Amino acid sequence: MTSVLNVDSIAAKDGTSPVALTKQNAAKAFLTYDQTVPEIDGSLNVASVTDNSAGNWNVNYTNSMNNTTYSWFTGGQDARFAGVNSGVVPTTSTIRYYTRITNTLALADVNLNTAGIHGDLA
Numbered sequence: 403m404t405s406v407l408n409v410d411s412i413a414a415k416d417g418t419s420p421v422a423l424t425k426q427n428a429a430k431a432f433l434t435y436d437q438t439v440p441e442i443d444g445s446l447n448v449a450s451v452t453d454n455s456a457g458n459w460n461v462n463y464t465n466s467m468n469n470t471t472y473s474w475f476t477g478g479q480d481a482r483f484a485g486v487n488s489g490v491v492p493t494t495s496t497i498r499y500y501t502r503i504t505n506t507l508a509l510a511d512v513n514l515n516t517a518g519i520h521g522d523l524a
Contacts (some may be wrong), residue, residue, distance in 0.1 A: 409462040430472070431519040433461055437501065447519075457501040457509025465523050466494045472521025480512035488515070494524065 412421050431447035440453045452460040469490050478486030478501055485504035490497050498515065503510050 412415075424483045427520060428521055428523065429518050430465075430467065430523055431461070431463055432519075433515070433517045435459070435515040435517070436513045437515060438497050440511075442456055452496075454498075455509070456511050458498070459501070459515075460498045461497045461517060462496045463519075467492075467519070467524045468494070468522035470494060474517065474519050476515070476517045478516070479514040480511045481508075483510065486510075486515075 410510075413419060414421055423482055429446065430442070431445075433445045433448050433451070434443040435441070435457055436443060437453060437457075442448065442451055447464045449462045449464040452462060454460065466508055472492065473492060474492060474497060476488040476490065476499065477486060480486060484502045487502050488498045497517070499506060499515070500509060501512055501515060502508060
């Protein structure tokens with residue numbers, strides 16, 4: 403027999419805290435960001451993005467990470483360039499990205515930046 407569970411939300415026993423994941427992991431933050439506008443197109447646990455200069459931007463977390471050794475990934479795409487690489491400088495409350503054109507390594511604003519964060523929240 404097939405079972406179906408339909409819910410709008412799941413909370414911890416106190417009724418307000420998020421449910422702890424057991425033996426599994428989920429992204430603690432993610433972002434899709436257009437630096438050419440600039441505009442956040444989609445996010446989780448992102449309070450804001452600071453546009454520091456061309457190709458230099460910070461993701462500011464709503465809820466801080468537990469330490470600076472969390473796992474991160476990033477990617478980018480822009481029709482004007484062959485490809486994009488990003489480097490980062492993580493802190494517990496923010497992470498800085500440097501978006502560079504692959505073939506010249508020049509800093510540049512691109513229209514599709516993606517980032518994901520895995521680790522423990524504070």
